[in-house]
Amino acid sequence: MTSILHSLSQKLPAQFLRGTLLVLLCLSGGGLQAAENPLEARVKAAYLVNLARYVSWPALPADALRICVMGSDMVGTLLRELPARLVQERPLQIVLNDEVAPASCHVLYVSAAEDWRTIVADLRGTSVLTVGDGVDFIRGGGIVGFFLEDGKVRLEISAEEAREANLRISANLMELARQAP
Amino acid sequence: MDRKARKFGLALAITTVGIMGHAHAQSPATDLLDLPLDALLDTASLEDLANIIVTDTKTAQARNTVTQSIEVLLEDSIDDSPLPYRNIAGLLRQVSGQFINVLSRNDANWGAYAGLGPKYNSYLLDGLPVDAFVDTMSLDPWAFARIEAHKGPASVLYSNFLTMDFAGNVAPLAGTTNLILKERVDQTLTRIQASYGSYNTRTLRGYHQGRRNSLSYFGGISGERSNYAQYGSRNSWLQTVNDPDYDKLKYYGKVSYALAREDHTLSVFVHHTDHEGDMGRPNRDFSHAYDTLNLLYNNQLTPNLNLQMKLGERRYERQFDNDNFPDGLDLTSVNTTAQRIRPMDITMNLVHSSNALLTVGIDHQQVDYRTRFHAGALTGTENNVHATSRGAYLQEKLQWGDWVLRAGIRHNTITHDYDLLGALVPAARSARWSDNLWSVGLRYNYSESLAIFANAGSSLMAPAAKQIGGTVANPAFDSGQLANPGLGAERGVGQDIGIEWQASPTYMLRARLFRNNVNSAIVDNVIRLIPSQTLASNTANLVATGLELDLRHNASESLEWFANVTLSRTNTDDPGNPEQDATAIPFSPDQVINLGLTWRTPSSLEISAYYHWAGEYFDSTSRRTRTSLGEYGIANMRVQHGVTNPLLRGSSIFVDLNNIGDERHALPFGFEDTGFNAQIGMEYRF
Numbered sequence: 001m002t003s004i005l006h007s008l009s010q011k012l013p014a015q016f017l018r019g020t021l022l023v024l025l026c027l028s029g030g031g032l033q034a035a036e037n038p039l040e041a042r043v044k045a046a047y048l049v050n051l052a053r054y055v056s057w058p059a060l061p062a063d064a065l066r067i068c069v070m071g072s073d074m075v076g077t078l079l080r081e082l083p084a085r086l087v088q089e090r091p092l093q094i095v096l097n098d099e100v101a102p103a104s105c106h107v108l109y110v111s112a113a114e115d116w117r118t119i120v121a122d123l124r125g126t127s128v129l130t131v132g133d134g135v136d137f138i139r140g141g142g143i144v145g146f147f148l149e150d151g152k153v154r155l156e157i158s159a160e161e162a163r164e165a166n167l168r169i170s171a172n173l174m175e176l177a178r179q180a181p
Numbered sequence: 182m183d184r185k186a187r188k189f190g191l192a193l194a195i196t197t198v199g200i201m202g203h204a205h206a207q208s209p210a211t212d213l214l215d216l217p218l219d220a221l222l223d224t225a226s227l228e229d230l231a232n233i234i235v236t237d238t239k240t241a242q243a244r245n246t247v248t249q250s251i252e253v254l255l256e257d258s259i260d261d262s263p264l265p266y267r268n269i270a271g272l273l274r275q276v277s278g279q280f281i282n283v284l285s286r287n288d289a290n291w292g293a294y295a296g297l298g299p300k301y302n303s304y305l306l307d308g309l310p311v312d313a314f315v316d317t318m319s320l321d322p323w324a325f326a327r328i329e330a331h332k333g334p335a336s337v338l339y340s341n342f343l344t345m346d347f348a349g350n351v352a353p354l355a356g357t358t359n360l361i362l363k364e365r366v367d368q369t370l371t372r373i374q375a376s377y378g379s380y381n382t383r384t385l386r387g388y389h390q391g392r393r394n395s396l397s398y399f400g401g402i403s404g405e406r407s408n409y410a411q412y413g414s415r416n417s418w419l420q421t422v423n424d425p426d427y428d429k430l431k432y433y434g435k436v437s438y439a440l441a442r443e444d445h446t447l448s449v450f451v452h453h454t455d456h457e458g459d460m461g462r463p464n465r466d467f468s469h470a471y472d473t474l475n476l477l478y479n480n481q482l483t484p485n486l487n488l489q490m491k492l493g494e495r496r497y498e499r500q501f502d503n504d505n506f507p508d509g510l511d512l513t514s515v516n517t518t519a520q521r522i523r524p525m526d527i528t529m530n531l532v533h534s535s536n537a538l539l540t541v542g543i544d545h546q547q548v549d550y551r552t553r554f555h556a557g558a559l560t561g562t563e564n565n566v567h568a569t570s571r572g573a574y575l576q577e578k579l580q581w582g583d584w585v586l587r588a589g590i591r592h593n594t595i596t597h598d599y600d601l602l603g604a605l606v607p608a609a610r611s612a613r614w615s616d617n618l619w620s621v622g623l624r625y626n627y628s629e630s631l632a633i634f635a636n637a638g639s640s641l642m643a644p645a646a647k648q649i650g651g652t653v654a655n656p657a658f659d660s661g662q663l664a665n666p667g668l669g670a671e672r673g674v675g676q677d678i679g680i681e682w683q684a685s686p687t688y689m690l691r692a693r694l695f696r697n698n699v700n701s702a703i704v705d706n707v708i709r710l711i712p713s714q715t716l717a718s719n720t721a722n723l724v725a726t727g728l729e730l731d732l733r734h735n736a737s738e739s740l741e742w743f744a745n746v747t748l749s750r751t752n753t754d755d756p757g758n759p760e761q762d763a764t765a766i767p768f769s770p771d772q773v774i775n776l777g778l779t780w781r782t783p784s785s786l787e788i789s790a791y792y793h794w795a796g797e798y799f800d801s802t803s804r805r806t807r808t809s810l811g812e813y814g815i816a817n818m819r820v821q822h823g824v825t826n827p828l829l830r831g832s833s834i835f836v837d838l839n840n841i842g843d844e845r846h847a848l849p850f851g852f853e854d855t856g857f858n859a860q861i862g863m864e865y866r867f
Contacts, residue, residue: 037365038444038481043233046221050230078218085222113392149255152231176227 041074043153044109044146048079048131051144052087052107054170057127060106064093068100070119071111107131116140127165138180143167145180156180228629246580248587248622248634249335250679250693252276254328256363261779261789263819265839265858266290267405267429269328270317273358274793275775276330277729277745278695280768284852285412287427287458287467289314291849293769293798295332295355295675295695296725296749298704300642303335303342303353306360307450307475309493309524310342310546313351313358316495319454319471321431323372323388323401326363332356332693332729334638334675337576337589337620338540343568345550345646346497346520354640354673355697362450362475364437366390366397376862378837380424380855382407384862400434410855411461417851418506418660418713421461430455444481450474464504464512472496485532495522505658507711513658514556516563521549536580540589546570550646554604565600566646576620587622595643595670602650603664614670616641630683637676644668644703648717660712662705669719673699679729691731699723704753704767706801707808710851720802722754723766742778749773753802761802768849770811772796790818800849813846815854823864832865 048067065087069076076096085092095105102108102119109131110116116132120141123130130142137145138158143165145156155177162169216224225233232245254272262272266283270290274281279302281292291314294302304313306320335353342351372388383406390399406428413419433452440447452473459466476492497520504510528542548568554561576589594615599607620638627633651664679693702723705715727749735741751766765771774794781787794814801807818841823833836859843857 038484039233042218042221043230045218046225046230049222050227054227082219082222085219151253152233154231172227176231 038074040148040153041072041078044072045075045078047146047153047155048075048107048109049082049087049092051129051131051173052092054173055107055129056168056170057106058166060088060090062090065090065107066093066095066105067107067109068095068102068105069109069111070097070100070102071114072109075109075111102128112137116142124164127167129162129165129167144177147178154178232629245626245629245632246578246585246624248585248624248636250332250634250677250681250691252330252332254330256326259322259325259328261787261819261821262791263789263817263837263839263860264322265817265837266318268318269320269322269325269360270313272322272328273330275743275745275777275791277691277731277747277773277775278332278356278693278727279330280747280770280773280795280798282768282848282852283318284848284850285855286407286409287412287425287456287460288318288852290317291768293749293766295677295697296727296751296766296769297355297697297699297723298766298768300351301353301355301640301673301697301699303339303351303357304360305339305357306473306493307362307477307491308339308359308489309475309491309526310340310351310522311360311473311493311495312342312344312497312522314344315471315497316473319431319456320360320452320473321401321403321433323386323403324362324399324433324435324450324452325360327361329359329361330356331359333622333636333677333695334620334640336618336638336640337574337591338542340524340526340544340546340570340572340593341595341640341642342524343522343546343548343570343595343643344520345548345566345568346518350642350645352640352642352673354638354642354675354699355695362435363390363399364397364446364448366392366399370866372864372866374862374864376835376860378860378862379858380407380409382409382860384860395439397437398435400432402432403430405429409458412853412855413851414847414853416507416711417853418711419460419851419853420506422463422510423459423461425459425461427456427458440480444479446477446479448475448477448479450477462504462506462510464502464510465506466500466502468500470496470498487530489526489528489530491524491526491528493524495524496520497522503659514554517553517555519549519551519553523547538578540574540576540578542574544570544572544574561604562601563604564602564646564650566602566650567598567600568596568643568646570595583626585622585624585626587620589620591618591620592616593618593641595641597643597646599646599650602646602666607650607666609666612643614641614643616672632681633679634681635676635678637674640673640675640699641670642673642703643670644717648703648705653712653714656714658712660714663708663714663716665717668703668717669701671699671701671703671719673697673702687735689731689733691729693729695725695727695729697723697725702753704761704802706767706803707806707850713851715850720753720755720761721757723751724754725749725751725766725769739781739783740779743776745775747773755802760804764802764804764807765799767799767801767807770796770798785823787821788818789821790816792816808847810847810849813844814842815844816841832863834861834863836861 079094107129112133117140131144132142133146143161157177158180267286268283270281271283273279278295281290283290291299304311335357339353339357369391374386376384386403388401408424411421431454435450437448454471456469474494478490480488499518501516503514505513524546526544531539550566552564572593574591578587597612618639622636624634647662649668651662653659653661675697677695682690701719703717705717708714708716729747731745733743751769753764755762776792779789795811798811799807818838821835839858845856846854
């Protein structure tokens, strides 16, 4: 493989190489952050707010409906930049990362970058709607999982876990989602 | 009713739709992709969110804004499908409009796309051209996230592939197939698979993927060893005296690094294949090495502006030993072939005017091709040629309410330089072809579930060096391609029109009419079978018309099935050559039928079964020398128990039953299907 790279560097048009390096130097930035494809993050953020609309909790406080996000800066930033809005007649409150106390959330999105298994296990017996990435999240006890199918963000919902958490999920949402076995 | 008519009638009955209901058109909707989150929440329904396509090819596009017909094979269907010939192209056999023969486990695939021969559908690896014939056998399927088969002309955004080799150059007139590598890794996963099967075939595969902060990576290795079986017809050039053993070793890896943002990435993919064996005779050894490199830089500069730069290298090094069969089995010569192909592409996508997408780009391809021979004390270079392709392209896509309009142009220049052809310095040392290509498309979204589309475009294909210079030093003994120095370029136009109808949440119907026309087409004709020799020639005109019908039904979470039929009428128009006039285009059957079913039981048993029927086709336009092939059906099945989802942990066992009816049909160039074979294996994921 090194012979290919050596050959490549010798035989590529020189202008193309110089231009490529120049562009890369100009456009590469510092700082390493994990985030989703922006469109995917926007769709997930929209789903999280819709989950808050279409799920019923046994008891909701009057002062806020909290959506918490751990491990996804882009989703969290998108939600936090939302103008004030009401969901289920309550102000939507967004809590991110280190500020999150999982048991106080109504909707908790934990991305695959976080230790979601521990978080989900600790939340058993509560009425927190846990949301994560990948079908593995549902198998691990989560309630709603995002997965990609044919390039689209889809939902998988565990009705059993939702019942255990004393949550009622609207039929509108259940129709669109894939049901976990 | 004869067998052929019964099979056609069955497939047509399955795919014919009853009464079409009237679907009310939805009111025009703002392009959801461009809305900020606040507006998206107020505008998009749950259904809208579920239909937004977030993964891009050149850039993210909603499905209802793409004018071409696209079939997508996802990772789980790639994993679930048996590959009896270990060739990814075999998966595409199930796609309507595509007829693909994989000649053997050691060889390329050969077939037809939309009625045209095998050189009219290009293959891409993450948008950069690869060899349509060899890389589908070489590249490991576990590296792919999905495969997209774009139907219809694609010559504006995508260039030709200049192999200059036996299979010739490839132009995306009938379509293009994009093999899309896995990119971002969401979870750590390791897979180990071992299997054993017919012909004493032993396979061991390993794979690992992971992610560390902004770095996603995957890598794998696979080895296969087999005694195989004779895969040619009796007494052909493929006749064996021993088992034709082969060894394949592949290793590959990719790293993707997010530079500050997940939409600003740099990725590198490398893949190596060693493929060695013998063809069942003491002096018919072969030894091949294939290397693939893809570098991809992607930057969403602003919410509306995307930049992609791609650079690749493909190396194909092949060696064949030759004997004097049938007159003798002693070693007579050793032929080697070395190709280096470097494709590059720079593309910018600009979303503007809220409803328009402008794509601008340039691409370049550089090819070095050399063949050498060793015959006793004689050694030398037979062919030494170089080729380049340069293209500049521009495409605009506009959305007006329910209408999508697409138009693009490309200026393409292909040059050849011949140092040696057939071990001689040719009289013509160079050749050059240049043309302006165009492509247009239209889509009307009558409703959320019903759309009509139409596309048209042109193409340019230069001859391959081997088609001009030939590959045989001694026509009396050598297999290969005979020389034709007077060969010219060909130009084509492709058109299609069709509908896509999601008739219900579980039924999908698609119908597409196509017409492809190639002027001065270059056709490979089989001249002799022993030795196996072909000759390329320009016919006056090729016309291929056809109809594709697709029906897919997701009956439940546990059962899904599909059926498709492709009917083609092909014709060569060459009044100056009565021997080839009004004959069928080679390698394109008049009918192809595919049926498939996947059934999952609650006890984690999954059964996938496929049936493929090919009607009659010929291997040449020449009435005198052509051979009738086809008119056979093949049934394959995979039975799996345990974890079948490629993302889940656990173990599984599988059994592949290939060619269940033991249909040993003849294939082009003296190849022959080896009949029924099976493979059993286990996999563990953690």
